[in-house]
Amino acid sequence: GENVEQHPSTLSVQEGDSAVIKCTYSDSASNYFPWYKQELGKRPQLIIDIRSNVGEKKDQRIAVTLNKTAKHFSLHITETQPEDSAVYFCAASMARGNTPLVFGKGTRLSVIA
Amino acid sequence: DGGITQSPKYLFRKEGQNVTLSCEQNLNHDAMYWYRQDPGQGLRLIYYSQIVNDFQKGDIAEGYSVSREKKESFPLTVTSAQKNPTAFYLCASSIGGTENQPQHFGDGTRLSIL
Numbered sequence: 496g497e498n499v500e501q502h503p504s505t506l507s508v509q510e511g512d513s514a515v516i517k518c519t520y521s522d523s524a525s526n527y528f529p530w531y532k533q534e535l536g537k538r539p540q541l542i543i544d545i546r547s548n549v550g551e552k553k554d555q556r557i558a559v560t561l562n563k564t565a566k567h568f569s570l571h572i573t574e575t576q577p578e579d580s581a582v583y584f585c586a587a588s589m590a591r592g593n594t595p596l597v598f599g600k601g602t603r604l605s606v607i608a
Numbered sequence: 609d610g611g612i613t614q615s616p617k618y619l620f621r622k623e624g625q626n627v628t629l630s631c632e633q634n635l636n637h638d639a640m641y642w643y644r645q646d647p648g649q650g651l652r653l654i655y656y657s658q659i660v661n662d663f664q665k666g667d668i669a670e671g672y673s674v675s676r677e678k679k680e681s682f683p684l685t686v687t688s689a690q691k692n693p694t695a696f697y698l699c700a701s702s703i704g705g706t707e708n709q710p711q712h713f714g715d716g717t718r719l720s721i722l
Contacts, residue, residue, distance in 0.1 A: 527707075539651070539713050540713070541710045541712070589708070594708055596612055596653075598650045600650040601650050
């Protein structure tokens with residue numbers, strides 16, 4: 496089955512700097528890759544997703560890149576702000592409808608003011 | 609998301625007791641999922657259901673049971689066979705279709721052993 500590895504497990508950046516979180520996956524059939532943000536004690540919230548027919552997707556300060564050949568995808572947050580501090584999870588699944596997601600173990604991002 | 613309601617928010621289980629966590633959605637989503645979250649472990653899939661009256665085991669189904677009698681409801685029972693039930697439980701749902709769609713989560717239930 497699918498296995499998703501996420502790095503780093505913790506990340507500290509200065510406010511205004513960029514943050515990058517990387518994930519690798521094992522199943523070449525996977526082609527849907529969402530990213531979730533979870534604040535302490537709250538539900539995970541989808542922040543961006545990408546499908547394998549796209550190499551990059553951007554939404555304001557957040558971008559995701561996908562390299563299908565290497566089987567890895569990354570989350571990029573620019574101009575970080577203290578409210579970006581949270582745990583971020585990557586996930587992967589196959590494209591067919593309602594296939595369960597396989598999640599990485601998460602990255603705790605701290606943005607230092 | 610306001611369309612997925614989990615209850616209760618906190619739950620305490622005694623030794624040998626079965627407890628049931630509720631998950632209701634009014635989003636008309638076909639698929640529903642249960643995840644367990646432990647510190648440093650990410651989200652692990654317990655059970656999922658793609659249609660009414662059908663469900664499949666996830667990676668850590670032992671000690672848990674589910675039912676899907678109605679489209680909007682997917683309760684999870686933590687049985688006494690689950691020896692380490694203390695965790696944060698999250699329910700999610702996604703719309704149907706041939707292409708995978710984003711999963712939306714409820715607020716979670718935090719289960720502890722008395």
